[in-house]
Amino acid sequence: MTALALVQSVLVYSGVLSGYYAVFLPGRIFKLFPEIWRVATPFLLTGPNLSFFFDLYFLYHYGTSLETSSARFSQPGDFFIYVIFVASVIMP
Numbered sequence: 001m002t003a004l005a006l007v008q009s010v011l012v013y014s015g016v017l018s019g020y021y022a023v024f025l026p027g028r029i030f031k032l033f034p035e036i037w038r039v040a041t042p043f044l045l046t047g048p049n050l051s052f053f054f055d056l057y058f059l060y061h062y063g064t065s066l067e068t069s070s071a072r073f074s075q076p077g078d079f080f081i082y083v084i085f086v087a088s089v090i091m092p
Contacts, residue, residue, distance in 0.1 A: 001083075002060040005044040009056075013048055024091060043087055 011017040022041040029038050046055035067079040 001044070001063060002056055005046055005059055006056055008041060008044045009046040009052060012045060013052070019045075039091070040087070 008017075008022060012019050012022055021035075021037075022045050024038050024042045025035075028035045046052045063079070066073060070079075073079045073082065
């Protein structure tokens, strides 16, 4: 997940990819040919400048420790299901 956030943020902030394609737009998702990537990409975009490094560090550090040493996420895939649940609750 950290690698995806790194790649997407570098592409958006370097100008290779427009930030318009990384935002959540419900009108673009619920149409004949849905742009399904808009469900996940807002969660992978970090902040610019110094927060770029901090966001990636904390995503890696806390994601790894939750995935490996948490009693709540003992089975493989539990952390992924948790992230999907939180993302679905946050989205309008």
